[in-house]
Structures are given as C-alpha cells and as structure tokens.
Ligand SMILES: Nc1ncnc2c1ncn2[C@@H]1O[C@H](COP(=O)(O)OP(=O)(O)O)[C@@H](O)[C@H]1O
C-alpha cells in the first residue's frame with residue numbers, strides 16, 4: 038500500500054474512534070472506567086522501557102508499541118486479579134498502579150537517549166507520526182478486537198450488567214474477565230500513536246458518558262457512543278489540520294464539547310417535550 | 316446428557332460457612348425434590364442468601380458438598396435448567412440503559428450458546444414470558460424507569476425465559492405492596508402446579524408464604540425445620556424468631 042502520512046493517520050484515527058468508545062460503554066457500565074486510566078499509565082511504562090531498550094541496544098528489534106502492549110496486558114491481568122480479590126480495589130490499588138506507572142515512565146524517559154518530540158507523540162498523540170509499521174499494528178489489533186467484540190458481545194454485556202446472573206447462566210467468568218482485560222490492553226495500545234497515553238482514557242470515557250445521556254437501550258448506547266466517537270475524531274482531525282493544532286488534543290476537546298452539548302441539550306429537550314406532550 | 320428421571324434437584328450436605336471468626340452456616344443439609352414449592356424462611360441475617368449463593372457456586376463453602384440435578388456442583392453444566400432471581404436483582408446496575416426486552420433476552424443466553432443470535436422462536440418465547448408476568452406492554456421501556464415490583468417481575472421473566480426446571484427466588488417480594496405480593500404468590504403457585512416448575516422461595520416474611528408452599532425449611536445458622544407445610548407449626552416459628560433459638564439448634568438436620 039502506498040499511503041501518504043496523512044492517509045495513514047486518518048485510517049488509524051477512524052479505527053480508534055470506533056473501538057475506544059465501544060470499550061468505553063462496557064467499562065462505564067461496569068463502573069470501572071478508572072481502570073483504563075491506570076492501564077494507560079502502565080502502557081506508558083512499557084513504552085518508555087521499549088524506547089530505552091531500543092535506544093540503548095540498537096541491535097535489538099524492540100518496538101515501543103509492542104512493549105507497551107505487553108505491559109498493558111500484564112497490568113490489566115494484575116488489576117483484574119486485584120479487582121476480584123479486594124472489593125475496595127478501585128479506591129486503593131488503581132491510584133497506586135497509576136502513579137507507580139507514571140513515575141517509572143519518567144525514570145525510563147530520563148534514561149533514554151531519544152529526544153523530546155518522540156515522547157510528546159506518545160503522550161499526546163500525533164497522527165502524522167503513524168508510520169507503516171504502526172498502521173499495521175493498529176489494523177491488526179483493530180481487527181482482533183472487532184472480532185472479539187462481535188463473538189463475545191452477549192457475554193460481555195451480561196457480565197457488565199449482572200455478574201451473579203451471568204455466572205448462574207453458565208458464563209465462564211474468568212474467561213470473560215480476562216477478555217475484558219485483553220480488550221482494554223489492545224485498545225489502549227492501539228490508541229497510543231493517535232491520541233496518546235494521556236488522552237486515551239478520555240477518548241474511552243467521554244463518548245460513552247455522552248451516549249449514556251441519550252440512550253434508552255443498550256443497542257442505542259453502543260450506536261451513539263460509536264457515532265459520537267467518530268464525530269469527535271473526524272472533527273478533531275479536520276480542526277487540527279486547519280488550525281495547526283495537536284490532533285490528539287483536538288479529538289479529545291471535540292469529545293468533551295460533544296459531551297457538554299449533550300448535557301445542555303437534555304434539559305432543553307425535557308422542557309420542550311413537556312410543552313408538547315406526545 | 317439431560318436426564319429427565321432426576322428426582323433430587325438440589326442436595327446440600329453438611330454445609331459450613333464462616334466469615335472471619337463468625338459462623339454464618341453450620342452443618343446445613345437441604346434438599347429440594349422435583350415438584351416441590353419450598354419456602355426457605357429465617358430472620359434477616361440468618362444466612363439464607365449465603366446458603367443460596369453456595370448452592371449456585373457463587374460462594375465457596377468452608378465445608379460440605381453441593382449437588383445440582385444429582386451432579387456435583389463442579390461438574391454441573393446445564394445452567395439453563397436453573398432460574399435464579401437474586402435478592403439484589405432490583406439493585407443490579409440500573410444505570411445501565413437496557414430495555415425490558417434486552418434484560419429478558421439475557422436469560423436466553425444459556426439456551427442460545429456460542430455464535431448465536433436470537434431467532435424468531437426465541438423472540439416469541441421472550442414475549443410469552445413477559446406476558447406471563449404481566450410485563451409485555453413494558454417491553455421497550457428502560458428497566459431503570461420501572462418500579463421495584465415491576466423490575467422484580469422483569470427479572471423473574473429473565474429467569475423463566477430459558478424454561479428452567481427449578482426457579483430460585485431470593486426475597487422477591489421485598490418492597491412490593493401487599494396486593495402485588497398476593498398476585499405474585501398466585502403466579503408462582505400456578506407455575507408450580509401447571510408447568511411442574513419446582514420452586515425455592517427465600518423470604519424472611521412468613522405471613523402469606525405458608526398458604527402457598529408445599530414444604531418449609533427454617534434457617535437460623537442451621538436448619539431448625541425441614542418438612543412439609545402441613546407439619547410445619549407456628550411453634551417452629553415463634554421459637555426461631557423468639558428467644559429459644561439455642562434450645563432448638565440441637566435438632567438440626569432432622570429431615571429425610
Ligand atoms: N459481604 C458480606 N460481608 C460480611 N458479612 C456479610 C456479607 N454478606 C452477609 N454477611 C453476613 O452474613 C450473615 C448472613 O447474611 P445473609 O446470608 O445475607 O442473610 P439473610 O439472607 O438470611 O438475610 C449476616 O450476619 C450478614 O451480616
């Protein structure tokens with residue numbers, strides 16, 4: 038394939054605009070959105086370790102996206118284990134993992150020989166930096182997660198809605214909880230180059246929050262969050278292109294603006310429909 | 316495969332459960348036979364929900380064995396044969412935007428299996444079940460917008476939709492008004508008689524229950540009574556809810 042850097046970036050952004058909000062709906066319903074934040078910091082740790090190793094030993098074929106994914110997956114399994122064993126995990130362990138992750142990353146970064154710009158791309162995203170290898174990574178992880186979502190959608194939804202009920206209908210909880218961790222790790226790693234580690238949590242959470250305001254059924258929730266996610270990505274990319282702004286930031290700002298608009302719009306709709314009862 | 320001749324649906328043997336140093340259940344034996352309508356009663360905090368969770372493999376006991384449909388719990392696979400409405404049903408994640416239809420269709424899960432979408436037959440079954448509990452007209456409503464009693468009926472529909480052979484209900488009438496409770500018991504009684512559905516109903520409220528059930532089990536850390544509803548006497552109750560608990564606790568397990 039012969040794509041310009043802009044085309045590669047746009048394809049990557051569209052993939053992420055769909056999959057991050059989709060994961061976000063399930064995490065929101067599971068009330069575990071903070072897990073995405075903690076994990077993204079662990080991913081950064083893996084990524085900076087990758088950059089450090091790759092920079093120090095140039096003969097090693099270490100790609101930061103892959104080390105980031107490996108850390109992310111290990112971290113998500115660890116978090117899932119803690120979550121099952123300690124009820125108060127979210128308040129306690131998540132912040133610890135989050136800060137330990139970011140602290141270690143800072144240490145690795147200070148040791149690594151590479152320049153400021155590369156870090157900036159990973160932290161805040163930069164679609165123009167999506168190389169061919171990156172795009173391949175994004176496309177493969179995207180396809181894998183779409184297939185997993187389609188095949189296990191019922192289980193994922195049921196487990197999010199009602200753990201006990203799901204267990205009693207014969208769903209293998211360990212498998213599904215592992216799947217949740219795996220998907221979260223995939224989505225975070227594939228988003229790194231586009232919105233960046235610091236912003237991926239927002240792209241996962243914001244469209245889902247906006248969709249929660251609009252949807253009356255789970256089907257609608259999924260559709261709305263994908264529509265809102267893609268709208269944020271497209272308007273963010275266009276806006277950043279014309280105004281020469283950072284893409285990752287523009288995408289997340291768009292998502293935040295959409296959420297704000299939905300929150301304002303809802304009371305208006307209510308007032309309006311009160312005046313015109315159907 | 317599925318064996319229709321099975322007579323003992325649930326068998327719990329010598330169950331012990333502790334939380335820290337507190338003994339919640341001690342040496343409980345409980346069995347539910349095909350066709351029974353068993354009322355499991357006991358005051359709040361007597362361990363009823365704990366016992367049900369152990370029965371369904373949601374909690375691991377510190378001692379004792381459980382078998383479902385004459386198979387050890389660990390080996391049991393036919394979860395579509397069991398319908399369960401948990402005590403927390405009404406407080407299940409209701410921030411979740413799901414319609415009544417979507418909630419009930421989750422109950423189809425154990426029947427439909429992997430790689431499956433609901434077909435026309437499944438959808439018809441969902442409608443029929445909603446009709447049965449009187450909630451069909453609410454099919455497209457958001458579950459969070461319904462009253463506690465209505466939500467409870469939706470969860471019962473979810474448990475019934477896979478056509479289970481036994482239905483386990485943990486305090487289904489909490490927060491439901493008296494008239495609805497009457498209707499509810501009539502519905503259960505009809506399911507028990509007409510569709511030969513075995514029922515295990517957990518409640519702390521003995522009042523109306525005794526009129527409808529065929530068997531009673533009284534739990535307060537251990538079983539104080541387990542037998543047919545006719546043999547069940549007021550004295551069993553007053554003693555359990557009253558001061559004489561210590562005296563009675565010696566006659567646990569005095570059933571078949
Ligand atoms: N998650 C829990 N943590 C600590 N103690 C609990 C928990 N759940 C129940 N208990 C205790 O276990 C005992 C039995 O509770 P439970 O089985 O819910 O009783 P019941 O359903 O009969 O009201 C009670 O003393 C209760 O306080």
Ligand SMILES: [Mg+2]
Pocket residue numbers: 363364365402485486
């Ligand atoms: Mg209880």
